[in-house]
Amino acid sequence: MRKILAIAGKxxxxxxxxxxxxxxxxxxxxxxxTIIGLAFGGVGGGGSDSPDFAEIAVAVVNLDEGVDVQxxxxxxxxxxxxxxxxxxxxxxxxxxxxxxxxLAALMESGSALNFGDQIAGILLSRPPGNxxxxxxxxxxxxxxxxxLLGNGEGEETATFSAGGTLDDLLDAAAIxxxxxxxxxxxxxxxxxxVIIPPDFSRGMIPRFRLDGEGRVRAELGDPAGTVEVYxxxxxxxxxxxxxxxxxxxxxxxxxxxxxxxxxVETSANTVLDSxxxxxxxxxxxxxxxxxxxxxxxxxxGLDASVLEPLFCLITPGASNISVSRRPLDALQQAPxxxxxxxxxxxxxxxFFALFTGVFGIHSIYEERRHWxxxxxxxxxxxRFYLLVGKVVGNLVTVLMQLLVLLAALTVIASIVIGEPTxxxxxxxxxxxxxALALALxxxxxxxxxVGLARTPEQVVLFGPLINIxxxxxxxxxxxxxxxxxxxFSLIYWGVDAFTKLASGQTDIALNLLVLMAQGLAxxxxxxxxxxxxxxx
Amino acid sequence: METIVDAQNLxxxxxxxxxxxxxxxxxxxLSIRRGEIFSLLGPNGAGKTTTISMxxxxxxxxxxxAVIGGHSITKQPMAAKRLMGFVPQExxxxxxxxxxxxxxxxxxxxxxxxxxxxxxxxxLLAFLELHExxxxxxxxxxGGMKRRVNIAAGLLHKPQLIYMDEPTVGIDPQSxxxxxxxxxxxxxxxxxxxxxxxxxxxxxxxxxxxxxxMDHGEIIAMGTHAELTQQVGEEDRLxxxxxxxxxxGAPARIQREVAGVTxxxxxxxxxxxxxxxxPAAARLTVFARHGRTALPPIIQVLDSAGLVIQSVAVRExxxxxxxxxxxxxxxxx
Numbered sequence: 001m002r003k004i005l006a007i008a009g010k011x012x013x014x015x016x017x018x019x020x021x022x023x024x025x026x027x028x029x030x031x032x033x034t035i036i037g038l039a040f041g042g043v044g045g046g047g048s049d050s051p052d053f054a055e056i057a058v059a060v061v062n063l064d065e066g067v068d069v070q071x072x073x074x075x076x077x078x079x080x081x082x083x084x085x086x087x088x089x090x091x092x093x094x095x096x097x098x099x100x101x102x103l104a105a106l107m108e109s110g111s112a113l114n115f116g117d118q119i120a121g122i123l124l125s126r127p128p129g130n131x132x133x134x135x136x137x138x139x140x141x142x143x144x145x146x147x148l149l150g151n152g153e154g155e156e157t158a159t160f161s162a163g164g165t166l167d168d169l170l171d172a173a174a175i176x177x178x179x180x181x182x183x184x185x186x187x188x189x190x191x192x193x194v195i196i197p198p199d200f201s202r203g204m205i206p207r208f209r210l211d212g213e214g215r216v217r218a219e220l221g222d223p224a225g226t227v228e229v230y231x232x233x234x235x236x237x238x239x240x241x242x243x244x245x246x247x248x249x250x251x252x253x254x255x256x257x258x259x260x261x262x263x264v265e266t267s268a269n270t271v272l273d274s275x276x277x278x279x280x281x282x283x284x285x286x287x288x289x290x291x292x293x294x295x296x297x298x299x300x301g302l303d304a305s306v307l308e309p310l311f312c313l314i315t316p317g318a319s320n321i322s323v324s325r326r327p328l329d330a331l332q333q334a335p336x337x338x339x340x341x342x343x344x345x346x347x348x349x350x351f352f353a354l355f356t357g358v359f360g361i362h363s364i365y366e367e368r369r370h371w372x373x374x375x376x377x378x379x380x381x382x383r384f385y386l387l388v389g390k391v392v393g394n395l396v397t398v399l400m401q402l403l404v405l406l407a408a409l410t411v412i413a414s415i416v417i418g419e420p421t422x423x424x425x426x427x428x429x430x431x432x433x434x435a436l437a438l439a440l441x442x443x444x445x446x447x448x449x450v451g452l453a454r455t456p457e458q459v460v461l462f463g464p465l466i467n468i469x470x471x472x473x474x475x476x477x478x479x480x481x482x483x484x485x486x487x488f489s490l491i492y493w494g495v496d497a498f499t500k501l502a503s504g505q506t507d508i509a510l511n512l513l514v515l516m517a518q519g520l521a522x523x524x525x526x527x528x529x530x531x532x533x534x535x536x
Numbered sequence: 537m538e539t540i541v542d543a544q545n546l547x548x549x550x551x552x553x554x555x556x557x558x559x560x561x562x563x564x565x566l567s568i569r570r571g572e573i574f575s576l577l578g579p580n581g582a583g584k585t586t587t588i589s590m591x592x593x594x595x596x597x598x599x600x601x602a603v604i605g606g607h608s609i610t611k612q613p614m615a616a617k618r619l620m621g622f623v624p625q626e627x628x629x630x631x632x633x634x635x636x637x638x639x640x641x642x643x644x645x646x647x648x649x650x651x652x653x654x655x656x657x658x659x660l661l662a663f664l665e666l667h668e669x670x671x672x673x674x675x676x677x678x679g680g681m682k683r684r685v686n687i688a689a690g691l692l693h694k695p696q697l698i699y700m701d702e703p704t705v706g707i708d709p710q711s712x713x714x715x716x717x718x719x720x721x722x723x724x725x726x727x728x729x730x731x732x733x734x735x736x737x738x739x740x741x742x743x744x745x746x747x748x749x750m751d752h753g754e755i756i757a758m759g760t761h762a763e764l765t766q767q768v769g770e771e772d773r774l775x776x777x778x779x780x781x782x783x784x785g786a787p788a789r790i791q792r793e794v795a796g797v798t799x800x801x802x803x804x805x806x807x808x809x810x811x812x813x814x815p816a817a818a819r820l821t822v823f824a825r826h827g828r829t830a831l832p833p834i835i836q837v838l839d840s841a842g843l844v845i846q847s848v849a850v851r852e853x854x855x856x857x858x859x860x861x862x863x864x865x866x867x868x869x
Contacts, residue, residue, distance in 0.1 A: 006644040010630070017632050371628035375689065378592050378622040379645035380614045 011393025064116020191238035206261030218261030357446030444522025451529025578750035621695035680711025772827025
């Protein structure tokens with residue numbers, strides 16, 4: 001073991017003593033990443049500048065069947081006959097933002113809500129009238145102003161939608177078939193597909209029931225109505241942007257759902273409180289002797305702000321809703337320089353680490369030429385130890401190279417931003433795990449290449465070619481290939497993992513699994529081939 | 537005297553797919569006694585390095601085996617390797633590391649460590665007069681200094697047997713002298729056995745207790761200096777460089793007419809070009825029992841044959857003569 005450590009330590013020492021290697025392994029990727037980061041992320045790195053994203057191709061599939069307004073608000077089990085109410089619903093006005101709407105309009109049969117149309121309209125940047133926000137004569141959503149967007153809108157607007165609508169950012173296309181949209185994503189035609197399920201509106205609307213004490217209770221909608229964002233991992237940033245936008249919009253709908261439930265629950269219970277009836281049997285309710293004036297006054301006196309989120313959904317300005325209203329993931333919240341430098345820096349770090357992997361192992365030929373290998377072989381050291389020591393040294397060197405590059409890029413980004421910024425995310429353990437898995441892969445690739453090559457010249461020729469091929473596949477040169485192709489490159493899996501971590505996500509298990517499995521396979525085959533290099 | 541190296545029928549054949557196989561060593565038998573300096577003498581390409589590589593466990597023999605201190609190099613390589621040190625012809629050191637770092641690293645390969653190793657390294661550096669430069673990188677050293685560190689790396693674990701493969705190649709006479717003295721010191725003071733390869737007859741002659749002469753992958757003669765020179769008898773060797781005409785017939789006349797001459801070797805000159813003014817020189821080697829007595833009549837014969845003598849040298853019996861006598865070629869050919 002001591003001999004293995006001695007060899008590994010010597011490998012590490014000689015690597016870090018070689019100025020040319022340092023220049024190639026550290027300075028070059030750092031300079032490249034910094035230049036690209038500054039070019040696309042801007043000096044200053046403030047949060048107000050927009051990254052130079054091209055329009056992101058998105059497929060929008062709206063399968064939402066909508067939900068009947070009367071079904072939702074009419075409490076059909078309890079109030080089967082609107083006409084039996086002891087007052088005229090047309091006389092009851094409710095405060096909807098700065099407008100008033102009658103209860104009759106809301107309860108009119110056939111007034112359908114389709115939130116899916118709303119979302120599709122926002123994503124497709126269509127005028128709300130075309131989005132089919134509401135059918136029926138009673139409710140004119142497009143006449144209601146949105147109170148949600150106040151004067152502070154601009155301050156909280158996400159960087160990539162600042163100064164414009166989603167139309168500036170997305171190149172959205174309406175697709176009718178979900179499978180077709182997914183296929184389009186798989187082929188790289190779209191960065192992501194937003195698929196709104198048939199039950200979306202139904203799921204968003206709270207259900208009301210009476211509890212044992214006769215109180216109205218609101219229950220959250222059906223969780224089946226979840227919007228699916230199908231992303232293309234070949235364009236992780238774009239897919240994530242789409243996901244963020246969709247999540248932002250859906251979050252607002254959820255807020256509306258919660259607000260609506262709370263409002264109706266509060267209102268109904270207020271009415272019931274005024275009846276002061278204790279346990280109520282609504283089926284045999286005789287309201288003839290009840291003074292409804294207090295209840296109606298209570299209902300009409302509701303704070304309009306409670307209902308504002310609902311109006312916001314259905315206003316003409318809905319397409320301007322900013323995704324900043326929902327919590328953004330860590331990477332999107334980060335300054336532009338950080339967002340640019342994470343994928344670029346990670347891919348450059350892995351790309352240059354590949355050279356360390358190959359040429360670190362290739363140094364076995366140098367050792368042979370200088371006869372230091374022969375000197376070790378003549379010593380009472382099993383050849384297997386020499387092999388393991390060499391490979392462990394290379395593995396640690398690659399790991400250190402990756403970690404130093406990540407740290408250096410953090411420092412550079414922090415300097416540009418003007419404050420310490422953990423651009424790779426807060427999870428040091430996960431970062432280390434990804435770096436270790438990558439080092440295993442990179443070093444394994446080096447072992448395999450040197451093992452396969454018949455001469456040192458072949459390694460020098462084919463090593464860089466294969467590395468460049470992996471970089472092209474993995475998107476290290478600024479363009480992405482379809483994800484099916486990209487997944488063949490360890491760079492893809494590494495960069496994807498680092499980007500996820502930087503975004504605050506933790507679902508990197510698949511990345512780790514793929515990298516570890518790949519690394520292990522490369523090592524085993526490579527070692528078997530590489531041991532021939534010790535035959536003199 | 538106890539035998540420390542016993543090699544039997546060592547053979548190494550390199551298979552080639554694009555041509556005939558190369559038989560680098562053709563069944564060498566070798567026995568080295570404990571505490572002696574044994575030199576393998578032969579021209580470049582004779583198979584000395586391949587032989588030493590097989591004995592040291594660096595390459596596997598195609599056939600045969602070598603037993604080192606009772607351990608077979610093919611069956612018990614680790615035990616055999618613990619007994620031996622290795623000084624290759626090349627400077628087998630890391631140029632980017634200091635002399636001390638190199639020695640510490642190779643010491644660890646022999647299982648040494650800690651203070652013991654540190655002390656041993658310092659002792660060796662002092663012994664080889666390199667202590668002051670111990671922390672300097674190897675690539676800043678002169679050729680002779682590198683050679684000395686190269687030797688030190690083979691001595692770290694105080695081996696019973698040390699292989700030295702042409703350790704004086706490419707260095708100045710002063711450094712060479714120092715290395716030769718070191719080798720003798722290892723035998724005389726430390727009782728070390730040295731297997732030394734060289735193509736320089738003078739080195740083998742000065743250092744060796746016994747010499748094995750190798751040529752074309754075979755040991756063609758083996759013994760002490762005296763035993764080997766006896767093989768060519770008490771003959772002196774007279775070397776002439778001549779020019780000025782065709783020497784055909786002159787060698788035969790010398791052998792026939794000059795008393796005491798036993799053999800005449802003649803290297804014909806390469807044909808001079810048509811435009812060449814100067815006649816090409818030829819070499820003539822004459823073996824005679826009393827060289828100085830035979831010299832005047834030989835000169836007479838050459839003169840009468842129309843040859844111009846450019847140089848004459850009379851050499852007493854040595855290993856060069858033995859090699860020449862056995863192979864018909866000079867060691868430096």
